[in-house]
Amino acid sequence: MSLLKVTGLGKRFGGLIAVRDLSFSLDPGEILGLIGPNGSGKSTTMGLVMGVIPPDTGSVRLGGTDMTGWAPHRVAKHGVSLMFQHSRPLRRHSVLENIELALLPDSLWNFVPHPRVARRAREIAERVGLEEFVERWPETLPYAHLRRLELAKAIARDPQVLLIDEPFAGLTMAEMREFSALISSLRDERRAVLLVDHNVKGVRALVDRVLAMHVGSKIAEGTPDQVMSDPTVRSVYLGGSLDGGPETADRGAVAGPPLLQVESLRVHYDRAQALDGVDLEVREGELVSVVGLNGAGKTTLFNAVSGFVAHEGFIRWRGESLDGATPGAVARAGIVQCPESRELFGDMTVAENLEMGGYHLSREDYARQHATVLALFPILAERQRQTARTLSGGEQQMLAIGRALMTRPRLLILDEPSMGLAPLVMEHISTAIEALRAEGVTVLLGEQNVSFALRHSDRVYLLEQGRIAWQGAPGAFAEATGERYL
């Protein structure tokens, strides 16, 4: 009998369906990879299993016990551990104390430290390779070791099921191998592991089975090879064939003078290198796309341009340096980002969200721009008085683009506009992007859906682990990078 059994799980947030009728099971000693692009419902699924998010429908059973609707601490006590993607250790306590914390009983009478706890904490530290670091402060640890600390805490609960969220993000190849070996050792202890990651590539060697999700639903399940060759999975990740299609005719003629120039851009978060020497150029009137898997650094690149994250290297806007410019100044200069997370004002209506984008325009300009946006997305006109939170995923994306357009940007940065959208909705966004392109709006597009990007681009950059791995015309992409993308 399977250990963890999830049946018909569903969750809705306002107008957005995060998880739809999801079922899967997990046996002791089995590692299941849960993959899907951003917005596909992976994290929500984890939250539903852990009890962090109460499900609307369906059930979660562990070894015959129905845990549906339980509080997270009860689920944890029953034998489920969650390893978070971001480590948040207690900063003023040593590594050992952080592991000891995980070993303490949930009782109010924890006044005297138990020697058994300290001994067990040391054993676990040794097990994950932290024995030399037990007395150190977490903040002095290398990045990869913080992951080990999180794993140590999860193991300390002696769980039957481990939920592991994106364990490899930000790790080097060598660190990934070491960490894989650690996760693999859990299988030998007959623990079941649910491993969440963006793509099959990273988890292929580690997992027994893969479950692929898209827009909240299961689209494939099987061995890694089966899932990787599944046509639905391929179309979700690549969006169909890699040929640019008829629209990739040479549009070099439309390109004007350079608007945005990025040179040897480096960004790091704590000790994780997110961008490592990126060069990129966007000329007036062009649609340039940056493609790459989630975690490759696309959003970081856009955030550096928008002035949200500190960086090394040069960013020039119409020939002038943007060093030290605040996000506000960058936006006023004409670079407007429509972020992947959309960042709508959820409690404001559609009309108010659009107004926020165009507040600085004169009355005539505002009216003209407003009309343009509504012509581009007619559905927004119907939804004027509805709050943004209640819109569906596709409508939210349209509103986010519409709001960005209300600022009349000279360069529009679109970060993953296709994220989490069903194919039909994606077509609406496609049409809108083509319309923008016809009007000569300069666009910098970030996408993990390659064919979506290729269809609309004048030029393409491929970003891999913080570096530009390839650049050129969309027509040449398939031949140059071929099948290695997935």
Added chain:
Amino acid sequence: MQWLRSPRLWVAALALVAMVLLPLWVSEYVLGVLTIAYYFGVFAMSWDLLFGYAGEVNFGPTFLIGIGAYVSGMLNIYTSVPMVLCIAAGAVAAVIAGVLLALPALRLRGAYFGLVTLVSVLILQTVIVLFASYTGGEIGFSVPSILSIDSGVNYYYALAFMVVSGMVLLAVARSPMGLILQATGQDPLGAQALGFNVTKHKLAAFCLSALFSGLAGALTIFYLGSVSVNTVVDLAVTVQIIIAAVLGGRRTIVGGALGAIFLIVAAEYLRPIGELSNLVVAAFALIVLLFIPDGFLGLFPRREARS
């Protein structure tokens, strides 16, 4: 005996000896000021257990203190219960009132817990004024019993109470329970994923904080010989407690006592300049908050990382 080599321990021991010997040198007036400062120190230390460890901003410490003070005071005036039992009853009442307040409030997230505790103070204040015939209203009332008429004895009562309270609170904060509390305060989701019932642990911290706040409130009025809204309930007292705890250093417990002594003594020193003294103290507090947000104790190097 590694702890014998801790410089902090030696500083604390020296300070304690100095505080014990102080009555040999200083006037009764100074002792009176310090007595109040010590009780105030317990207010601030209890508050730090919630703010520094459980991660909850309690804007209503004077709700707990006030309940402790008024319940013990009214028992003393209307019944023949001995003073010691009045004090104990005040402390128990503070814990009960604290649980009744915290149970619903802890389910709320973020700033709402703070707002509920803030409102609790206003409600208590209104109730006291509304039932003025029993509570003495805004003026308050005198209590028949008194701890002692000797300022030296009063000083030692306050000192002993502060030291014992501080040691208990510090022991809890440094124990495994303190570790769980900090985890629930800093990362509630992470703590739950480790199997900890966050509400239960926060409630326990709230009870402990209420116990010492209520005790300190009751002792304060039997030292002063009177109880009034201005001394134990008013929001101005809450603000003083928060400033004291933050000045001394968040997540240190001892910092609360340090900050309280500093605030009370400074206000006394500056009394000759009148209303201006409040401004000077407030300006100083602002500078500390802006430039050394970790407070006085934050100036000392913390336990070094061993590598």
